[in-house]
Amino acid sequence: MDIRLLSKLLYLRARWKGRDHWTTRQIEAHQARALRDLRRAAYAGSEFYRQHHAGLFDAPLSQLPPVTKADLMGHFDQAVTDPGLRLADVEGHLRNLVSSGADPGRPWRGRWWAAATAGTTGRRGIFIWNRREWATVLASYARANDWAGVPAGLTHPLRVAVVSSRTPTHQSAVVGASLRSRLVPTLRLDATSPVVEIVAELNAFEPRLLVGYASALKPLAAEQRAGRLRISPQSVVSASEVLSEHAAAEMRAAWGSAPFDVYAATETAGIASPCVFHNSHIYEDLVIVEPVDQAGLPVPAGTIGARILVTVLFSRTLPLIRYEMSDSVGIGGRGCPCGRSFALLAGIEGRIEDVLMLPGNTAQVSIHPNVFHNVLDDATIAGWQVIQEPASLRVLLAGLAASASVEQVRADVEAALKSAGVVGTDVDVRVVDAVERTALGKAPLVRGLRKRP
Numbered sequence: 001m002d003i004r005l006l007s008k009l010l011y012l013r014a015r016w017k018g019r020d021h022w023t024t025r026q027i028e029a030h031q032a033r034a035l036r037d038l039r040r041a042a043y044a045g046s047e048f049y050r051q052h053h054a055g056l057f058d059a060p061l062s063q064l065p066p067v068t069k070a071d072l073m074g075h076f077d078q079a080v081t082d083p084g085l086r087l088a089d090v091e092g093h094l095r096n097l098v099s100s101g102a103d104p105g106r107p108w109r110g111r112w113w114a115a116a117t118a119g120t121t122g123r124r125g126i127f128i129w130n131r132r133e134w135a136t137v138l139a140s141y142a143r144a145n146d147w148a149g150v151p152a153g154l155t156h157p158l159r160v161a162v163v164s165s166r167t168p169t170h171q172s173a174v175v176g177a178s179l180r181s182r183l184v185p186t187l188r189l190d191a192t193s194p195v196v197e198i199v200a201e202l203n204a205f206e207p208r209l210l211v212g213y214a215s216a217l218k219p220l221a222a223e224q225r226a227g228r229l230r231i232s233p234q235s236v237v238s239a240s241e242v243l244s245e246h247a248a249a250e251m252r253a254a255w256g257s258a259p260f261d262v263y264a265a266t267e268t269a270g271i272a273s274p275c276v277f278h279n280s281h282i283y284e285d286l287v288i289v290e291p292v293d294q295a296g297l298p299v300p301a302g303t304i305g306a307r308i309l310v311t312v313l314f315s316r317t318l319p320l321i322r323y324e325m326s327d328s329v330g331i332g333g334r335g336c337p338c339g340r341s342f343a344l345l346a347g348i349e350g351r352i353e354d355v356l357m358l359p360g361n362t363a364q365v366s367i368h369p370n371v372f373h374n375v376l377d378d379a380t381i382a383g384w385q386v387i388q389e390p391a392s393l394r395v396l397l398a399g400l401a402a403s404a405s406v407e408q409v410r411a412d413v414e415a416a417l418k419s420a421g422v423v424g425t426d427v428d429v430r431v432v433d434a435v436e437r438t439a440l441g442k443a444p445l446v447r448g449l450r451k452r453p
Helices: 003-021 024-045 047-052 069-074 087-100 131-147 171-179 195-205 214-226 245-255 369-376 406-419
Strands: 113-116 126-129 160-164 186-190 209-212 235-239 260-265 269-274 280-282 287-292 307-312 323-325 327-331 345-351 356-359 364-367 384-388 392-398 426-432
Touching: 003 131, 024 047, 024 307, 047 069, 069 323, 087 113, 087 126, 113 171, 126 131, 131 171, 131 235, 131 260, 131 269, 160 171, 160 195, 160 214, 171 186, 186 195, 195 214, 209 214, 214 235, 214 245, 235 245, 260 345, 280 345, 287 327, 307 327, 356 384, 369 384, 369 392, 369 406, 392 406, 406 426
Parallel strands: 160 186, 160 209, 209 235, 235 260, 392 426
Antiparallel strands: 113 126, 260 269, 269 280, 287 307, 307 323, 327 345, 356 364, 384 392
8 A cells, every 4th residue: 555645544534533533513624624625726727617617616516517427528628627637548448457457556647546436327537636635535434433332553554345336437446446455455346246255255355344236235144144155254244336225124034233334425525424222313524515405405314316416525636516416315414423514314215216117197207216115025035126227127137035026026116106196107126146337346226317328
C-alpha cells in the first residue's frame, strides 16, 4: 500500500472518531464551511461550474441547478479543476487496466485514482480523485467498519473477504487494491464465479469480515446453513445492492447476527452506514444528501424521494455539487442510542429504474419491486430476478424452495400483477442455477428493457 496514502488514511480515521460526538449544530457548521470551500474551489478551477452556476455564486445550495451524469461526462474536460486532465486520457488509463492486468491500486501518473460506473442506468460515468480525496474515499469505507464495531488497526489486522466485482475499473476493486497490505489481508472473489468455488476459497481464508453484494451473500448464507460453508465472520456487510428484509433474515440465521447494510456509490464513496444498533447514519460531514420528488422538489423528512441530489464536500478534482442520482432514499430524524447526531437514513428503495412500467387498462402501471418481494422471497433458495421483455416478464428463481412450485409461483405473480392493474403481460417462470449478472457482477432484482446488457 502507498505509504503516504496509508498515513493519510490512518490520520483521517483517528480524526473522524472525534466527529462521532459532534452535536447537530457542529455538524451543520462544518457542512456550511465545507460547502463554502467546495464552491470556492469549483468556481476558481472549473469552467463548467462557473457557467453552470452563473449569477448564482452567492445563492443558497437549494437554488443551484442539479448536475447529471450526462452533464459531467459531456463537459468533463471543463468540469475538472486540473487543466492537465482529459477524459480521453482517463478512459485510456481505465482501458489499460482491463487489458494489461495492471494494479488498479497504484496511482495513475503518480497522483490520480480513477474508477468507472457500469452505465446500467444510462451513460457510463468516469470519476477521478487526487491523493487527498482518495484517502478520504478509503476512510469513508473504513468508517463503516468502525461504526459497526469491527476493530482494525496496526495491532489488529483485519482479514477481509469481498464477493463483488473483480473488474479493475470498478471502485470496489480500486479500493481493495489500494488497501491491500499486511494490515488488511484481503481475498477478492468474483460474484459471477460458481458458488462451490467461492465456498472453497472462503473456507480456506476464514475471513473476519465478509463483504459482498446482497445477491452474492444470500446464496452463501444458504451454503452456511447447509454446512458446506464453514466460516465465522465477526461481521457481514452488504453493499452496492438493495438489501431486502428477507435476505437480511437469511444472513442473520446463517451467521448469528444481522448484516450491516452500507450505502455507497462510485461517485460519492460512503454515504451512510449502520452503527452497532443497526441504525444507518448519513455521513453528513462528507456529503449533503437531498431527497427530491420527480419535479426536483424536496420531500418531507421520512419520505422516500424519487431520486437524490448529492454534494460531495471533499470533491475537488471533479467537483460534485447537487449531482443527481436515481436512488430512492429518505432521510429521517436524529437521535440514536449510539450517541451520534448524524441524521438517520429513513430507507432505501433502490433506483427509480427498478420500478417497471407495465401496460394497464388505460395507461402504464408502475410496479415497485416490493410487488415481487411479497411473492418471490420465500419461493427461492438463493435469489430471484425479474427481467422485462417486450411483452412479458421472465422470472428467474435460483433454486426452488421445498414449499414452492413453478406453477404456483407463476400464478402468484400473475395475481399480484392483476391486483396492481397490469394487463396483457405474460409471466414466464424458470428455475436456474444462478440469476443473470451485469458486467460488474451485480444481480439487480428487476431489469427493465433498457437495462439489458
